[in-house]
Amino acid sequence: MSITEKILCSKSHEYLLEEDEHYTVGLTDYAVEQLGDIVFVELPEAGTEFKKGETFATVESVKAASEIYMPVSGKILEVNETIADAPETLNEDCYEKGWLVKIEPTGDDSELADLLEYEDYKEELE
DSSP: OOGGGTEEEOTTSEEEEEETTEEEEEEOHHHHHHHOSEEEEEOOOTTOEEOTTOEEEEEEESSOEEEEEOSSOEEEEEEOHHHHHOTTHHHHOTTTTOOOEEEEEOSOGGGGTTOEEHHHHHHHHO
């Protein structure tokens, strides 16, 4: 099963991957394509809490700077230090190596209601 069969996507192009007791959050392949060559990523500190829809990171590419929004409420458990040092990792592999943060969800399951399965997300883009 590919990772895209397991993720949920937001309309603002973040993805959510459920893993045991936490979620991994990152940018979809579509978002990365639209941004172009990514040159800088600013991530929050572990322990910070965010509500669904709040800006938790910034990504800068050769084209533009973009705010990244939290797809569900959560507390940052871990940040991907690799992409802070090598932002181009996002362009190379936004799912396996280029994830942004791992969070402990603090909201309830109703926050998942407006997230789309990857296939539905791709259809919405067309």
